[in-house]
Amino acid sequence: MGFQESFKALSDPTRREIIHLLKKEKLPVGEILAHFDMTGATISHHLSILKEAGLVTTEKKGKYIYYELNLSVVEEIMAWFSDLKEV
Amino acid sequence: MGFQESFKALSDPTRREIIHLLKKEKLPVGEILAHFDMTGATISHHLSILKEAGLVTTEKKGKYIYYELNLSVVEEIMAWFSDLKEV
């Protein structure tokens, strides 16, 4: 984790869109994939980057792996921005 | 401008450090440069990316060009994050 990984992860538009999909609910890879015109391999790669950055967590449920937004990391990033405005 | 450019700009550690330097005061390129172990050409490149993204503005004063943080874009980015936490 760390800011470098977080910001890098968020610098890609596909990954930001994934983050937005996960805003409402946790989703299995297949459902995330359905929103994009890309191969599963590519989406899997993006998901792994988001996970490395701590922006999402995973949960296995039978056949599926659910990805879920990790809001605590979002908070940390917001704190970085907030700091810019102080004093 | 737009989120894509902003996030890309912030995904580089040198540029984030520049942003932090500008938190307190506007600075001429030479003073920014003094904080890094890089050539002026490289720093100039980073500054142009920050400017393209709208994260900084410039002001010419005689020999010097001052770079200044643009907090309104920072606000916009924070709003993007805030949205993730709503509903």
Added chain:
DNA sequence: CATATATTTAGATGAATATCTAAATGTATG
């Protein structure tokens, strides 16, 4: 257990990017 479905891994490719050196441009001042 064999087959179908879900997801990841490996390896390759082309595009984007951070950096450098060298040169160009702009501005002040002796």
Added chain:
DNA sequence: CATACATTTAGATATTCATCTAAATATATG
């Protein structure tokens, strides 16, 4: 105006990265 200083631009290089296809792994179910 000539020289020094401040900053940017051009062109090159090496690395990173998004994407693909093909193959591997894991899990459920008939």
